[in-house]
Amino acid sequence: MAMSKRAKTVTGRLSLLIVTLIWGSSFVVLKNTLESVTTLYVLAFRFTGAAALMLLIGFPKIKKLDVDYWKGGALMGLALFCAYVFQTFGLVHTTPGVNAFLTATYCILVPFINWGLRKKRPGTRRLVAAVICITGVGLVSVQEDLRIGLGEGLTLCCGLFYALHILVTNAYVKGRDPLPLTMIQFLTVAVLCWISALTFEPVPSDIPAETVWALAYLCVMCTGVCFLLQTVGQKYTPPSETAVIMTLESVFGVIISVLFGERPTERMYLGFVLIFVAILLSEWQPGTRHKTETGAAENG
Numbered sequence: 001m002a003m004s005k006r007a008k009t010v011t012g013r014l015s016l017l018i019v020t021l022i023w024g025s026s027f028v029v030l031k032n033t034l035e036s037v038t039t040l041y042v043l044a045f046r047f048t049g050a051a052a053l054m055l056l057i058g059f060p061k062i063k064k065l066d067v068d069y070w071k072g073g074a075l076m077g078l079a080l081f082c083a084y085v086f087q088t089f090g091l092v093h094t095t096p097g098v099n100a101f102l103t104a105t106y107c108i109l110v111p112f113i114n115w116g117l118r119k120k121r122p123g124t125r126r127l128v129a130a131v132i133c134i135t136g137v138g139l140v141s142v143q144e145d146l147r148i149g150l151g152e153g154l155t156l157c158c159g160l161f162y163a164l165h166i167l168v169t170n171a172y173v174k175g176r177d178p179l180p181l182t183m184i185q186f187l188t189v190a191v192l193c194w195i196s197a198l199t200f201e202p203v204p205s206d207i208p209a210e211t212v213w214a215l216a217y218l219c220v221m222c223t224g225v226c227f228l229l230q231t232v233g234q235k236y237t238p239p240s241e242t243a244v245i246m247t248l249e250s251v252f253g254v255i256i257s258v259l260f261g262e263r264p265t266e267r268m269y270l271g272f273v274l275i276f277v278a279i280l281l282s283e284w285q286p287g288t289r290h291k292t293e294t295g296a297a298e299n300g
Helices: 005-034 041-062 067-091 098-105 104-118 124-141 150-173 178-199 209-236 239-246 246-257 266-283 289-299
Strands: none
Touching: 005 067, 005 098, 005 124, 005 150, 005 209, 005 239, 005 246, 041 067, 041 150, 041 178, 041 209, 067 178, 067 209, 098 124, 098 150, 098 209, 098 246, 098 266, 104 124, 104 150, 124 150, 150 246, 178 209, 209 239, 239 246, 246 266
């Protein structure tokens, strides 16, 4: 039985909202996991599980794989590997809330990197958003001695690689099935994580039971389930609205972090607000609502 237009709308928005809530919770879960397992091994376990899930889901589509799929998936995986490594090492040296909001700066960086690569200048609205975002980042990350903390600096590098990941994905996903691409991407990240972990970090031993459950949560919920829900959500939601809903990940990240004991300063709260406003301003697409909704309805 086909869903009504209203049912599709509710399903799409609710799916994306659940994704942002789960991803928002991942910052606290990951922070606690890092107390028992080193960074690269956490990522190796997480993406090995994610790759296995994608293989189970996408096994019938393996026959689609060709050189372009492997090239695109590998490049996407390399960018994602760099993003997650910087994000996770950054989380070791900062709080989950700060990590969540500074990661979200990739939304601002994408049009500017695209400007450098394709000579396509961002509009005035995005330039204003960038200034607001930089101000917010300064309030969150700059210490009293006017230096950026190690955790904050690493997280900002993470935002840069997330932005590159979006541009690489955009270049290779056109005309291709996203599921096989994602499978290769996760496999690439897993392989790079295992090589790096075995090279640079001691093999973890005596992993507590709660850490095993946390790793399972990161693999299944934060990667496998979120991927499926995001796919459903984007099928029934216009791109402009999808981007705005996804910014809530950073908000949920701070809220959950505060519930678990984080205590940001007033200056940091102001910085969070400015970064959030900048992201909304950057992603807001005036005059495109009707057009994108029509396209979404046709796809659904």
